[in-house]
Amino acid sequence: MSGTRREAVWQGWVALLALLAALAWPLISAGGARTYLLSAGSNAVLAALLIVVAVVAGLGAAASSVGNLVILLGAAVATAWVIHLLPSIALIAPASQLGRGELIAATSGFWALVVLAWLLSWLLVRRLAEIEASRRGARFVLNISVPLIFGLWIVLFWELVVRSFAVPFVILPPPSAIWTRLITSVPTLAVDFRQTFLKAVLAGYAIGCGSGFLVAIAVDRVPFLKRGLLPVGNLVSALPLVAIAPIMVMWFGFDWQSKAAVVVAMTFFPMLINTLAGLAASETMERDLMHTYAANYRQSLLKLRLPAALPFIFNALKINSTLAMIGAIVAEFFGTPIVGMGFRISTEVGRMNTDMVWAEIAVAALAGSVFYGVVALVERASTFWHPSFRQP
């Protein structure tokens, strides 16, 4: 791929420009005093040298492991420097009445350093993305580290913008504040998690998926019902079913049962139509083979059609894992006992405690990802034969 190689170079040239700017422009020019990058002592000089080497390595076209390592070091040093400088930069915005443009001008060296660190990370990601690892362990590390670098930069950029421009806390709290809030209010978060996830989501998910599955097996025996139910099921699964949340709260009360009911309603239909589609997935030849074995309904269901339906069933289980979280949290907006993730989110928004809201969202995101991940792992273990999992 000669095209990608040619493109990779411009990041190196821009990084070089950014490096020159970071060295030439003042980091902070508050009042008459100006601080420069290189005036920080011998450590700074050493780090700057390392970055220079990294930028030069970035200009080189051929990817070598030494070059990659140098870029990795340079990116790490530049990023660490940015993080190290952030507290002193964050002091400027609240103290001075500068506009956004003036603020950038006053800290131009710092922002050049940010651009430099970002470009070096980008170069690193590019290099890593092009490596074709042969061993499984190395491939795993690469597959994890590339998105991880990207994610860390998003968080860092969020922190940088929020703190250096003093964005009001209510609008967007910095990630560091969310993290502090998260670890200081673990008990509250744990109680909410238990109420929403362990009670409502899991119960509703199990009942909804289970009943969808059983109904699909029952309906599958009656072709007439199947023909009638499939279009209806397809329609219903496109409907905004979350909207039944207030009705369920009216029927089943404020506690977790009403949330579980919403989850049941939301997860039932995806499971039903996916299982029905999956039961029809086995081929005629295979069914004929079972027929020649004189297999009865039960045997051909258990040994052929259900295994063939597994990819579809797991698809529904994955879709439902997200839907279940959404259903339970949204249902809590309509009334809860004074506990639960949805309840906490809506009340803390009202009190403008956005850091608590974000902490709650982080917990929900983590729970949702782990839930999805567990389903995906079980899928991998039980449908290892499927073409999509076979190594090329």
Added chain:
Amino acid sequence: MSAATITGSLPARASLGARFVGSRFFAVAVVVIGIVIVWYAGAFLLDAPFQRYLDSRANVERTPVEFLRATFNQPKPTLPTPHQVAVDTFNSTILVNPTKPSSLLFHAWVTLSSTLAGFISGTLLGVLIAVGIVHLKSLDKSLMPWIISSQTIPILAIAPMVIVVLAAVGVTGLIPKALISTYLSFFPVTVGMVKGLRSPAPIHLDLMRTYNSSRWQVFWKLRVPASLPFLFTSMKVAVAAALVGAIVAELPTGAVAGIGAKLLVGSYYSQSIQMWSALVVGSLMAALLVTAVGIVERLVTRRMGARPS
């Protein structure tokens, strides 16, 4: 295998009645009628105790038929009957001036406008990200995992916060709601388009190479046409998701306007019939939107010379 297929002739002209019974329409109709019957039975089970209580308080003796009629026509039933919902839906859509807030069409329009705004921007964003992912390997490796995990986050949960926070900055009305819809609808489009833009077989890509076509030409003449079926399938999912987003985004706006607001007001005053008719209108909107995308799909594929399936 029936005799008809073996001899190769069409199944001997079945009588009209038998063909009707075998048709999909009939099957769907039977299922729908079954649902309505179950609905009435459920309404009786849920509403009868309250009616009995009312009658015993008022010392009214009723015949079973009268009792049934009274049960099915309570003003605030636990589960409204289908005819109550139908009548209320009809009254609040057809009989009321659609520019008044008492009309459900007014609320439907509010929801529809933010749904469409979010759906369009979500689709554009999704296509844009997909194009980037297909052409830049580093984006594919670094962004794709985050896009997938972004959907395991119950994003609807932060909908109220986005709305409240944006309102604090002074952004109100359509844009915050459309933002939620955008977030929900970009994902299916991105995933579908990445799949679609990669769907041309290597042999087709090789053919383009023998023509010495540029990247740009490969994109417009091969990848884009190949991706259209995927795009439309994911747009159907996306438009339904955008509607859900718009409805949930209306919940915290202080219940001003929209289907979601109507639901919230209904739950405050336990006006169950109004809640159900809002639900019915919302469902009709979902069905209409998905059908509309389907019609556009058929038009576009016909223009491109695909055989109607």
